[in-house]
Amino acid sequence: MAEFEILTPHRFYLELKLDNSSEPVDGIFLECQGFKRTQDVIEICEVTPNKWGSANKGLAVRTKIPGNVKSGNLTLRRGMTFSIAFWNWFQAVQDGKWASQRKNASLTIYDQAAKEQARFELAGAWPASYKIADVSARSTEIEIEEVEVAFEEFKRVK
16 A cells, blocks of 8 residues: 655544545545435325314415435546546446446545545536636636545545
8 A cells, every 4th residue: 555644734634535446545535525315305285184263175285394305516626647447437427337336435535634524425426517627827826626425425534
């Protein structure tokens, strides 16, 4: 396994590891957006035999029950590296090999001392988009690579 060290002034960083990857680390990121898991609300209205007021009609009662669960897409950003692993993953999906490119992955959040703070397991993940920030030769900012990852579900394991 390759040795590496992250030198960052930030308080944390994120590591994405794909199942069955030949790389020790598939990606180190400094930004992540889209951790969202929601559950639809289904509202049922029924009429009970109880009388309501002076009317000769039943009482309408509304009940809310949980419906389908949905996950958002993760948007991961990092300074561009020499690795083209994410581009290759995106390209394979674009070329129609999406079924074999659906991966289980783990996204781990580390503190500055490289101590694991939280870990999420993603199921059925695949890259939905790949973007590179606008390029300007006059800019002093680093080049940003952005990957949007769709997934079926996630769970927090730590």
